[in-house]
Amino acid sequence: MNKSYITLHFKTSGLKMTAQRSVIIDVLLRHSREHINLEQILAEARANNPAVSGATVFRNIVFLEKTRLISKMKLQDNKSYYQLQKAGTAEGHHDHLLCEKCGKIVEFYSEKLEKLQEKVASENGFEISRHRMELYGVCRTCRTKNK
Amino acid sequence: MNKSYITLHFKTSGLKMTAQRSVIIDVLLRHSREHINLEQILAEARANNPAVSGATVFRNIVFLEKTRLISKMKLQDNKSYYQLQKAGTAEGHHDHLLCEKCGKIVEFYSEKLEKLQEKVASENGFEISRHRMELYGVCRTCRTKNK
DNA sequence: TTGTAAATGAAAATGACTTTCATTTACAAA
DNA sequence: TTTGTAAATGAAAGTCATTTTCATTTACAA
Numbered sequence: 271m272n273k274s275y276i277t278l279h280f281k282t283s284g285l286k287m288t289a290q291r292s293v294i295i296d297v298l299l300r301h302s303r304e305h306i307n308l309e310q311i312l313a314e315a316r317a318n319n320p321a322v323s324g325a326t327v328f329r330n331i332v333f334l335e336k337t338r339l340i341s342k343m344k345l346q347d348n349k350s351y352y353q354l355q356k357a358g359t360a361e362g363h364h365d366h367l368l369c370e371k372c373g374k375i376v377e378f379y380s381e382k383l384e385k386l387q388e389k390v391a392s393e394n395g396f397e398i399s400r401h402r403m404e405l406y407g408v409c410r411t412c413r414t415k416n417k
Numbered sequence: 418m419n420k421s422y423i424t425l426h427f428k429t430s431g432l433k434m435t436a437q438r439s440v441i442i443d444v445l446l447r448h449s450r451e452h453i454n455l456e457q458i459l460a461e462a463r464a465n466n467p468a469v470s471g472a473t474v475f476r477n478i479v480f481l482e483k484t485r486l487i488s489k490m491k492l493q494d495n496k497s498y499y500q501l502q503k504a505g506t507a508e509g510h511h512d513h514l515l516c517e518k519c520g521k522i523v524e525f526y527s528e529k530l531e532k533l534q535e536k537v538a539s540e541n542g543f544e545i546s547r548h549r550m551e552l553y554g555v556c557r558t559c560r561t562k563n564k
Numbered sequence: 565t566t567g568t569a570a571a572t573g574a575a576a577a578t579g580a581c582t583t584t585c586a587t588t589t590a591c592a593a594a
Numbered sequence: 595t596t597t598g599t600a601a602a603t604g605a606a607a608g609t610c611a612t613t614t615t616c617a618t619t620t621a622c623a624a
Contacts, residue, residue, distance in 0.1 A: 286621045323573045367543045380537045390527045396514045398554030405538050407545030433590045470604045
């Protein structure tokens with residue numbers, strides 16, 4: 271996932287490339303390995319170009335989410351966090367591990383867990399289409415620090 | 418979990434029993450097997466006693482949640498849902514299956530899933546303290562209906 | 565160049581809570 | 595019974611994270 275790919279994505283959707291859009295894409299690319307919220311995206315975009323409004327960030331993020339170029343995750347601080355999808359994993363599902371001390375978010379995927387979820391669901395008469403799983407705890411770094 | 422238990426819970430916390438409180442408790446008891454949100458609780462409480470305000474419902478629910486008599490769950494519709502804890506399972510953890518057609522919420526608990534989550538977390542250096550897992554799909558009843 | 569659909573910023577609106585404040589009220593003590 | 599008073603309450607205002615409106619701008623195809 272690089273800038274020209276995303277730019278093309280906008281163009282082929284019949285949308286125009288603007289200075290604001292460009293800056294927002296840059297921010298997302300700089301944080302492609304993390305999850306950031308609207309506030310953070312706006313602050314960083316403005317550092318590069320003060321002519322970016324919250325409404326514009328919001329609208330562009332909504333578009334990218336609807337077209338599946340970014341994924342959204344709502345955490346318990348009641349804010350939504352976004353992250354660019356990885357190149358080949360447009361539909362690459364994963365879950366999250368969250369450190370309660372430092373806020374670090376680690377992605378993981380476990381085939382076994384997925385299968386087991388399906389099994390449990392089916393035992394309860396459900397056919398599942400998606401799920402949300404967040405594991406909260408303390409990461410290794412923070413556990414070491416607190417000694 | 419019955420009315421006198423909850424009433425005692427308020428009294429032993431140094432709180433008073435009021436008409437509003439009584440009606441709210443009744444609503445929670447009537448729905449002890451379901452999850453309901455503030456709006457639903459208010460509507461039903463008012464049906465019994467129009468002199469109940471949203472603020473009062475909110476404050477009482479917050480108290481019951483803090484003292485662990487009810488559990489809270491935030492769903493993707495951005496609303497919080499509550500349910501009375503079962504008698505012996507004050508700390509009885511469970512997860513949820515949600516039907517996307519009819520909105521039914523089914524609780525489940527799988528020791529295997531819990532263990533597997535811990536294993537995956539530890540493989541990633543995490544020691545987890547809690548988690549959230551929601552499985553979305555279609556229940557048996559709705560699947561049958563759509564044929 | 566231009567016409568015009570898109571895009572944008574500022575500000576208002578939304579929605580689900582959450583808090584404030586001026587009054588009531590439950591209930592222990594007299 | 596009366597009180598005194600800490601609790602409780604309703605109405606309304608405040609929060610907060612979006613989300614939408616509306617009057618202007620702007621990208622870019624023709």
